[in-house]
Amino acid sequence: MVSTPGAEPRRITINDVARSAGVSRQTVSRALNDKGEIDGDTKQRVLDAARALGYRPSRFARGLVRQDTMTIGLVIPDLLNPFFTEVAAGALEAARSRGWHVVVYATADRADEERDTLQVITSQVDAVIGYFSCSESELESYTRGMPVVLIGREGRSTRFSSIRIDGEQGVRAAVAHLVAEGHNRIGMLDHRTRAEPSIRHDWFTAAAREHGIDAGLVVDADQTADGGGTALRTLLAARPEVTAVFTFNDIIAVGALREARRLGRSVPRDLAVIGFDGLQLGALVEPPLSSVALDTRKLGALAIEQLARLLSGLGTSEADDLIVHAELHLSGSA
Amino acid sequence: MVSTPGAEPRRITINDVARSAGVSRQTVSRALNDKGEIDGDTKQRVLDAARALGYRPSRFARGLVRQDTMTIGLVIPDLLNPFFTEVAAGALEAARSRGWHVVVYATADRADEERDTLQVITSQVDAVIGYFSCSESELESYTRGMPVVLIGREGRSTRFSSIRIDGEQGVRAAVAHLVAEGHNRIGMLDHRTRAEPSIRHDWFTAAAREHGIDAGLVVDADQTADGGGTALRTLLAARPEVTAVFTFNDIIAVGALREARRLGRSVPRDLAVIGFDGLQLGALVEPPLSSVALDTRKLGALAIEQLARLLSGLGTSEADDLIVHAELHLSGSA
DNA sequence: AGCGCTCCCGTGAACGTTCACGGGAGCGCT
DNA sequence: AGCGCTCCCGTGAACGTTCACGGGAGCGCT
CATH class of the missing domain: 3.40.50.2300 (Response regulator)
Known part of the structure; x- marks a missing residue:
């Protein structure tokens, strides 16, 4: 077998492992996912073959067949601003407890980066939480029916759900x-x-x-x-x-x-x-x-909760808008 | 059509849209991806149908057929610690410039959360960057050949690449x-x-x-x-x-x-x-x-760069270890 | 009329995995 | 011997999309 120069290497699939171990792809699947119905020796042989070949399952193929993973996009202007990281921390925690994954996008508070992000995000996540500066119509044109929860901003249309800060x-x-x-x-x-x-x-x-x-x-x-x-x-x-x-x-x-x-x-x-x-x-x-x-962690957690509501098909209405109250806390500076 | 109680709603696919618009799935694909070879009126009809049905493409099916998206997992103990968010900001920026997506996992600096994260991460990303506290052998057992770059920690085996801080x-x-x-x-x-x-x-x-x-x-x-x-x-x-x-x-x-x-x-x-x-x-x-x-942003960016090197097949060696130098900056407190 | 070209559109195949199901081998029991 | 059961393993189908390719309709030109 001669490798063509410049040709990108073909991906190693479950079939390659199966061939190498002398079993079927289903047996390989069983070995890798710790399922039963497999002999101990066979399992070890498969695992060895997989390691030798450097096999790594395709998350796309896996995700396609078992539709259980939920990934949400979290869009914030700036990771260096503690407000957003506190909100993000709350959102991550709430997402984790649901077994959801969170892809974080930082837009550097620039309109073009925000657009780029929106462009790309729609094909990468199941729903979006974010702090956006663009118009709702623009937001709609990118997200196209995807569930969206806005943070710290009034949703003027009923298209988007939002978590409002009442101060x-x-x-x-x-x-x-x-x-x-x-x-x-x-x-x-x-x-x-x-x-x-x-x-x-x-x-x-x-x-x-x-x-x-x-x-x-x-x-x-x-x-x-x-x-x-x-x-x-x-x-x-x-x-x-x-x-x-x-x-x-x-x-x-x-x-x-x-x-x-x-x-x-x-x-x-x-x-x-x-x-x-x-x-x-x-x-x-x-x-x-x-x-x-205000309770920044709660703000992030509420956004996730609201998303869960949207995804379970309850839709959004004005009454659905959630609110975080901000109250005066006196310390030394005033 | 009677909906069975308790039955989860079947996902709306490209075929549903095609049927509704009276075209083939390929025509739907063309309309949604702004490809050519489609009549303006047809395209609009497809887009309307897609919107009416609430259609959203499956990222898994799409990712499966065109293998171009790269997602890396960034594991940090705590989003509330500015050190990690500064590093994360650098990593996100570097990833963005490559068109990579970053899924962020916060482990709350707890060993069990870290294990949970590692367990789940392997089926969600193509590579991992992180600040881990568990042993290398444990890390290896979870990541199983996936490219991994350690931050701020000496990699003792050649299995992992690392970005070291030399202070x-x-x-x-x-x-x-x-x-x-x-x-x-x-x-x-x-x-x-x-x-x-x-x-x-x-x-x-x-x-x-x-x-x-x-x-x-x-x-x-x-x-x-x-x-x-x-x-x-x-x-x-x-x-x-x-x-x-x-x-x-x-x-x-x-x-x-x-x-x-x-x-x-x-x-x-x-x-x-x-x-x-x-x-x-x-x-x-x-x-x-x-x-x-030290330059925390650079630390994150270097980790992404090192990952790129690993993924292009150059492997890792002791000499591959990258270093960020920390130098004394005097201010008011000393 | 015939040819070539452009504009549209559709069908089979492929991506890589898991699910559903079938079935053989071997063993114990009556 | 026959039956049922457990332990393993394999094959076709399915997930939902894009790619490769084929082809019809219509038009202009010779």
């Missing part, structure tokens, strides 16, 4: 706390998704107006610690009278904390800071971060 | 720096893997002996911030004369930093701290963490 009361409590502490110049470091202010910004505005204070002290920030620092500097340069900030999330808040220190502002004495998310990270910085906190 | 020089530099700063009671907060002291501990011991200082001031710590805090308290309670600590990793160091503050010890004045890993997290705490730093 309205929490943000109101945060602003009320700051006002009670004597602050009346409260800024916000927002994060714009899809070129529009966030819902968290809406909550902040409403709460500020309730207390009759200026709701316009808002600066947009990148979703990183550096972004938070830069945004705080910008805000304080323009409006030095600000004595407290509420931030879109904890990452931004931590960056603001660091920047305040660099600017010589003591937290919370000279500047109070309240974040959003309640990440574990907040307990590691100095002072510990006050935050409108 | 010997970095740790020596760290100890030298501390000694130069006048410290001669330097402790270590170690993390025991598989019930034996770590290699990092060996490096520390060697470096301490070079300077003729006590290398026995070692306490074992859990791989968490809380674990680091507890370990520091234990160490200082027993040996209050300690003025500097080197830690197994940055997470432990960050916990130690926080605990030092609680104990009223100013860092670095009363206690110098040097971690290991060089995580982004280190730049967020106060004071910023000095660390024997």
Whole structure:
């Protein structure tokens, strides 16, 4: 047998093992899957042959015939942002308890990567959980009827199920706390998704107006610690009278904390800071971060649960939307 | 047509769509995969039928016939530990650029979960990258000839390829720096893997002996911030004369930093701290963490590269072992 | 009219595995 | 001897898709 140069090697199949061991493919299958109805010596001979040939079963052929494996795609912008990894941890745990597999895709928070991911994901998984920035119609055109659960975003059509984060009361409590502490110049470091202010910004505005204070002290920030620092500097340069900030999330808040220190502002004495998310990270910085906190692990787990509901054919309705509540947790920074 | 109660619904296949649209399965395939050789009206009719029936192609059947998708399993102990997510981020990025898919498994640092994962992973992926704590023989019995790349661990047999972290020089530099700063009671907060002291501990011991200082001031710590805090308290309670600590990793160091503050010890004045890993997290705490730093993203990317080499049939040898060097990066904490 | 070409569409085969079923060999019991 | 049972093992079919190939219809040109 001469190997043709450049020809890719043919895959070793169960039939090759069967031939090598002098048995049928069914006997090979029995040996490899620890089924009964096989002689001990035969089994060993088959196993040896399989090892010698470097045989590895095709998961596609196996999956085709026994339709029991469930694989879901988890799409998140960034693995370096603890919020998403905490959510992912919750989702992975919930998936594991169901025996589901999770393929993780990181989109680097870029629209083109998100599209690439959506393009490819549909042929790789049975359902999708994700944090998407593209429009619902675009999402629909890629997922084409595949079950999808959106995280932290309102599903406007009934096409998608979603897990919503309700922080309205929490943000109101945060602003009320700051006002009670004597602050009346409260800024916000927002994060714009899809070129529009966030819902968290809406909550902040409403709460500020309730207390009759200026709701316009808002600066947009990148979703990183550096972004938070830069945004705080910008805000304080323009409006030095600000004595407290509420931030879109904890990452931004931590960056603001660091920047305040660099600017010589003591937290919370000279500047109070309240974040959003309640990440574990907040307990590691100095002072510990006050935050409108939610259960990130539960968020991920709920998404998996909702997916299970969808897959069992219950469909989705407005009432199906699940909610995670975020509440004010006070620590050292405010 | 009466649906039998309890009978699971038969999967909708390409043939159902073909029948519904009044065409052959090949025409359906053409419509769905945007191939040519199909009339515009026909294509639309097929697409409508597919949508109406809720048809979704079987990835197994598709994968079986066109053998082009590559899926690798990434096994890490914990998604909540930034070290692993940074490595995972590097691996995901490298995999994406090759068009590979990555299934992530978190083992919660428990031996039984790790075994479960290994059990299940072999039928789900084409190759494995991971941070394992079980023995190589055990690993071999599960992976059975599948390509495996170990991260941050010496492969003792030639069966596995590995990406090693070389921090010997970095740790020596760290100890030298501390000694130069006048410290001669330097402790270590170690993390025991598989019930034996770590290699990092060996490096520390060697470096301490070079300077003729006590290398026995070692306490074992859990791989968490809380674990680091507890370990520091234990160490200082027993040996209050300690003025500097080197830690197994940055997470432990960050916990130690926080605990030092609680104990009223100013860092670095009363206690110098040097971690290991060089995580982004280190730049967020106060004071910023000095660390024997390595390129975690590169670590993940190298693992994927090594896997590519294995899969192209080059096999593995001792010389194939890839190395990431860790070097001392000084910041505020030492 | 005949030829070639383009545009569509369909049929058999193949991918690699497990399932369902059949059946032979050997043994013990009546 | 005949029967039933257990222990093994093998063959056809099926899973659901894409590939390779064949071929009809229609049109333009000579």
